[in-house]
Amino acid sequence: xxxxxxxxxxxxxxxxxxxxxxxxxxxxxxxxxxxxxxxxxxxxxxxxxxxxxxxxxxxxxxxxxxxxxxxxxxxxxxxxxxxxxxxxxxxxxxxxxxxxxxxxxxxxxxxxxxxxxxxxxxxxxxxxxxxxxxxxxxxxxxxxxxxxxxxxxxxxxxxxxxxxxxxxxxxxxxxxxxxxxxxxxxxxxxxxxxxxxxxxxxxxxxxxxxxxxxxxxxxxxxxxxxxxxxxxxxxxxxxxxxxxxxxxxxxxxxxxxxxxxxxxxxxxxxxxxxxxxxxxxxxxx
Amino acid sequence: xxxxxxxxxxxxxxxxxxxxxxxxxxxxxxxxxxxxxxxxxxxxxxxxxxxxxxxxxxxxxxxxxxxxxxxxxxxxxxxxxxxxxxxxxxxxxxxxxxxxxxxxxxxxxxxxxxxxxxxxxxxxxxxxxxxxxxxxxxxxxxxxxxxxxxxxxxxxxxxxxxxxxxxxxxxxxxxxxxxxxxxxxxxxxxxxxxxxxxxxxxxxxxxxxxxxxxxxxxxxxxxxxxxxxxxxxxxxxxxxxxxxxxxxxxxxxxxxxxxxxxxxxxxxxxxxxxxxxxxxxxxxxxxxxxxxxxxxxxxxxxxxxxxxxxxxxxxxxxxxxxxxxxxxxxxxxxxxxxxxxxxxxxxxxxxxxxxxxxxxxxxxxxxxxxxxxxxxxxxxxxxxxxxxxxxxxxxxxxxxxxxxxxxxxxxxxxxxxxxxxxxxxxxxxxxxxxxxxxxxxxxxxxxxxxxxxxxxxxxxxxxxxxxxxxxxxxxxxxxxxxxxxxxxxxxxxxx
Numbered sequence: 001x002x003x004x005x006x007x008x009x010x011x012x013x014x015x016x017x018x019x020x021x022x023x024x025x026x027x028x029x030x031x032x033x034x035x036x037x038x039x040x041x042x043x044x045x046x047x048x049x050x051x052x053x054x055x056x057x058x059x060x061x062x063x064x065x066x067x068x069x070x071x072x073x074x075x076x077x078x079x080x081x082x083x084x085x086x087x088x089x090x091x092x093x094x095x096x097x098x099x100x101x102x103x104x105x106x107x108x109x110x111x112x113x114x115x116x117x118x119x120x121x122x123x124x125x126x127x128x129x130x131x132x133x134x135x136x137x138x139x140x141x142x143x144x145x146x147x148x149x150x151x152x153x154x155x156x157x158x159x160x161x162x163x164x165x166x167x168x169x170x171x172x173x174x175x176x177x178x179x180x181x182x183x184x185x186x187x188x189x190x191x192x193x194x195x196x197x198x199x200x201x202x203x204x205x206x207x208x209x210x211x212x213x214x215x216x217x218x219x220x221x222x223x224x225x226x227x228x229x230x231x232x233x234x235x236x237x238x239x240x241x242x243x244x245x246x247x248x249x250x251x252x253x254x255x256x257x258x259x260x261x262x263x264x265x266x267x268x269x270x271x272x273x274x275x276x277x278x279x280x281x282x283x284x285x
Numbered sequence: 286x287x288x289x290x291x292x293x294x295x296x297x298x299x300x301x302x303x304x305x306x307x308x309x310x311x312x313x314x315x316x317x318x319x320x321x322x323x324x325x326x327x328x329x330x331x332x333x334x335x336x337x338x339x340x341x342x343x344x345x346x347x348x349x350x351x352x353x354x355x356x357x358x359x360x361x362x363x364x365x366x367x368x369x370x371x372x373x374x375x376x377x378x379x380x381x382x383x384x385x386x387x388x389x390x391x392x393x394x395x396x397x398x399x400x401x402x403x404x405x406x407x408x409x410x411x412x413x414x415x416x417x418x419x420x421x422x423x424x425x426x427x428x429x430x431x432x433x434x435x436x437x438x439x440x441x442x443x444x445x446x447x448x449x450x451x452x453x454x455x456x457x458x459x460x461x462x463x464x465x466x467x468x469x470x471x472x473x474x475x476x477x478x479x480x481x482x483x484x485x486x487x488x489x490x491x492x493x494x495x496x497x498x499x500x501x502x503x504x505x506x507x508x509x510x511x512x513x514x515x516x517x518x519x520x521x522x523x524x525x526x527x528x529x530x531x532x533x534x535x536x537x538x539x540x541x542x543x544x545x546x547x548x549x550x551x552x553x554x555x556x557x558x559x560x561x562x563x564x565x566x567x568x569x570x571x572x573x574x575x576x577x578x579x580x581x582x583x584x585x586x587x588x589x590x591x592x593x594x595x596x597x598x599x600x601x602x603x604x605x606x607x608x609x610x611x612x613x614x615x616x617x618x619x620x621x622x623x624x625x626x627x628x629x630x631x632x633x634x635x636x637x638x639x640x641x642x643x644x645x646x647x648x649x650x651x652x653x654x655x656x657x658x659x660x661x662x663x664x665x666x667x668x669x670x671x672x673x674x675x676x677x678x679x680x681x682x683x684x685x686x687x688x689x690x691x692x693x694x695x696x697x698x699x700x701x702x703x704x705x706x707x708x709x710x711x712x713x714x715x716x717x718x719x720x721x722x723x724x725x726x727x728x729x730x731x732x733x734x735x736x737x738x739x740x741x742x743x744x745x746x747x748x749x750x751x752x753x754x755x756x757x758x759x760x761x762x763x764x765x766x767x768x769x770x771x772x773x774x775x776x777x778x779x780x
Binding site: 022025028035137180184188189190221223231254259281 | 553
């Protein structure tokens with residue numbers, strides 16, 4: 001899919017995703033080694049966006065499995081369409097039991113869910129398993145077979161193997177420790193906060209109307225906030241939100257008044273706002 | 286901020302992703318160190334890197350090593366930073382070990398071999414150039430200066446006078462000595478002025494400048510430390526240095542020997558750790574709730590199916606939220622351990638119906654309210670406890686006998702039959718009476734009593750330690766690191 005690491009960054013940048021060297025390298029390796037990619041990191045640094053960008057670059061279909069507590073086989077893998085099977089049985093006439101049985105357990109009555117869909121397709125596919133840590137431990141066991149051999153076993157049909165391996169991205173917020181077995185099957189990528197230079201480029205890309213000097217100031221303030229010991233440090237998403245807010249407010253430089261009024265956009269806890277205000281020498285809030 | 290052109294010295298290319306001539310020169314160096322670019326050399330280097338990582342407790346299987354080798358093949362040796370990311374992606378499984386990995390990687394895939402070529406610089410010249418690099422915030426330049434500084438100022442032993450090349454008698458390179466002579470922290474004012482002259486005072490963001498420069502200086506210090514480790518490793522072999530000089534990840538640091546900054550780093554992990562433990566406790570509760578059938582509700586449900594019980598209804602257990610009592614020794618020797626554990630328990634407080642925390646040195650006092658506010662400002666917690674609670678009588682050393690006796694006498698009502706008591710401390714009584722009857726009284730009232738001891742098991746009972754005596758009465762566990770603590774908490778906390 002990609003020829004080199006630079007190729008990855010360049011092509012991701014075309015779709016509007018600016019990748020750090022770590023991200024580009026790992027995506028390149030995931031493609032080369034044919035292994036799933038496990039992406040961890042704080043909320044709002046672009047984990048899900050990465051999968052979407054890769055799909056756009058590779059001109060592939062994006063199949064998404066959103067995990068939640070209680071997601072199970074019938075939601076993730078496949079399910080038999082019971083209602084249709086019943087209809088088929090009652091509509092059936094003079095035929096033997098064997099014929100009816102082989103008929104109702106055929107492809108026609110199979111409802112494919114994301115994992116099976118991604119494996120069965122012939123076209124290039126990016127499989128995004130989002131927020132894996134939200135799913136139960138049992139779900140991980142199910143993923144193991146899919147991720148190591150790219151095959152799914154349906155008892156009535158046999159084993160279905162991928163004709164074309166999908167590019168798999170798993171994301172996790174580290175809400176729960178994923179099992180060692182699952183981690184071993186994946187390449188691990190931690191997306192942290194970008195460095196100043198990269199973040200400036202991201203802001204300029206997403207909010208082109210903001211002046212260069214103001215962008216630099218915004219990124220510096222965000223950097224200072226991240227160094228503080230806050231309950232929820234601002235993420236890239238918040239940086240972009242703040243930049244948009246400043247643009248909407250028509251501010252052309254940062255001053256105390258503007259920062260004080262818009263601090264709520266970047267910090268989500270009252271404790272954090274008070275603490276940041278004290279450290280940034282803003283007067284009484 | 287503009288990045289000046291990459292310096293011409295072949296060995297300084299550190300700018301990730303830039304494939305310029307400097308990088309190619311770098312690759313030649315790297316290939317040299319890896320044994321003239323032959324694959325056997327790289328494979329050997331890779332396996333010894335893996336061995337060193339395993340020695341630090343990373344679980345890396347053969348499969349991962351093979352993947353790492355395939356990654357090296359796919360990426361080539363041309364760019365060191367890409368190689369670092371590639372190996373990290375294949376060998377690591379979580380972020381916690383990245384710090385260890387980076388240090389070991391620097392030893393086995395060094396930026397270059399030997400000292401820098403133009404090592405003639407003296408201290409003042411270095412300081413001038415360092416100030417410029419700090420003002421520009423140029424990481425590549427800082428890395429080069431770190432190499433030069435270690436070479437010029439960090440040498441100790443018999444070869445200490447040598448400049449270029451150096452005699453084989455030199456015993457090593459010390460980052461401490463380098464930083465002590467160079468004093469990068471004193472450059473702050475100078476760098477500030479030069480940045481202000483260049484950019485002008487840029488309004489609001491200007492007030493952040495000091496902190497930014499401090500962070501850059503801190504980054505320079507780590508660069509110097511890495512460089513000194515690399516130079517020593519060249520002399521004594523990477524294996525030994527990787528084993529001895531690489532700092533372990535924060536959760537494996539001994540509480541008793543952790544410095545201020547490591548403890549601060551640990552405190553930042555309290556919230557994520559608490560979240561993980563909470564989900565583990567919830568899972569245990571769910572499992573514990575399965576099993577017995579609620580007969581009344583099953584029969585009631587069977588009426589709709591003509592009296593045939595089609596769906597068994599399981600009895601839902603009332604979530605009995607247990608009570609927790611913490612007795613913490615906060616005397617100097619174990620304060621780091623106690624503080625961390627208190628914060629962790631406070632972060633878990635919604636898992637329990639009641640959490641009460643008592644602190645003692647040789648008097649005992651309740652500090653639960655202090656702790657509730659303490660989560661907002663964990664650094665100041667220890668100081669606040671010591672200033673606001675009455676913990677010491679006429680002397681300042683810990684006395685378990687008196688403190689436990691006081692608890693059994695005055696606060697016995699806080700321990701009910703549903704309460705689990707955790708005692709945190711090293712059980713060193715300073716030769717005073719351990720007061721075993723008090724412990725017996727507490728153990729008789731509580732549901733369970735656990736004692737978490739931050740000392741290694743081998744030291745229990747040595748000197749003035751009354752650990753074996755207490756361990757005979759209550760269950761005592763060794764709890765030296767945050768890693769051990771989280772495992773113990775997950776296992777011992779009542780559900």
